[in-house]
Amino acid sequence: GAVVSQHPSRVICKSGTSVKIECRSLDFQATTMFWYRQFPKQSLMLMATSNEGSKATYEQGVEKDKFLINHASLTLSTLTVTSAHPEDSSFYICSAYTGTGIYEQYFGPGTRLTVT
Amino acid sequence: GDSVTQMEGPVTLSEEAFLTINCTYTATGYPSLFWYVQYPGEGLQLLLKATKADDKGSNKGFEATYRKETTSFHLEKGSVQVSDSAVYFCALRPTDSWGKLQFGAGTQVVVTP
Numbered sequence: 322g323a324v325v326s327q328h329p330s331r332v333i334c335k336s337g338t339s340v341k342i343e344c345r346s347l348d349f350q351a352t353t354m355f356w357y358r359q360f361p362k363q364s365l366m367l368m369a370t371s372n373e374g375s376k377a378t379y380e381q382g383v384e385k386d387k388f389l390i391n392h393a394s395l396t397l398s399t400l401t402v403t404s405a406h407p408e409d410s411s412f413y414i415c416s417a418y419t420g421t422g423i424y425e426q427y428f429g430p431g432t433r434l435t436v437t
Numbered sequence: 438g439d440s441v442t443q444m445e446g447p448v449t450l451s452e453e454a455f456l457t458i459n460c461t462y463t464a465t466g467y468p469s470l471f472w473y474v475q476y477p478g479e480g481l482q483l484l485l486k487a488t489k490a491d492d493k494g495s496n497k498g499f500e501a502t503y504r505k506e507t508t509s510f511h512l513e514k515g516s517v518q519v520s521d522s523a524v525y526f527c528a529l530r531p532t533d534s535w536g537k538l539q540f541g542a543g544t545q546v547v548v549t550p
């Protein structure tokens with residue numbers, strides 16, 4: 322089946338620094354990737370939709386300048402959390418969508434970000 | 438707006454017991470409905486889906502029927518195994534959305550031997 326990887330799986334950074342999270346589709350091309358945020362014991366919250374070669378579309382309330390998304394190729398999207406603060410600590414999950422009509426998103430294993 | 442409500446967990450049950458996880462939704466039009474499963478340390482996997490009213494999705498012994506009259510998509514399995522221990526998410530894709538998913542809060546299921 323389709324596999325999506327995320328790197329790193331866990332990261333700890335100091336307040337004020339930036340962190341980049343990679344999302345890769347390993348065996349298929351993803352025209353669209355989604356980035357979600359999951360708080361403990363809560364649901365996934367869609368942050369943004371990333372289309373290859375174009376600007377990401379952010380959901381209401383998500384700061385574009387804080388969460389920079391780049392989708393430079395059909396197999397890679399990156400999320401950069403800029404000037405991170407402790408409240409940005411969360412579990413970030415990406416998914417990849419082929420856009421071919423199967424209507425299935427393939428999810429990565431997630432990245433645990435802790436900002437100290 | 439669109440929303441998904443599912444029963445809170447954790448749900449703890451013994452092996453071979455019957456499992457039901459309730460899921461109801463609020464949406465306009467005719468959304469597609471999904472159940473995803475997240476095993477410990479892994480990403481979400483699609484378990485089953487239904488794209489129109491009265492459709493029944495099934496996979497790995499799990500079933501769910503799209504009930505438009507009750508706006509529900511309850512997940513059931515007749516005989517659970519320890520390996521079914523996971524977090525289960527109900528989700529919908531709105532009628533006018535080609536990819537976006539709206540998730541429920543997730544229900545943790547713990548199956549004991």
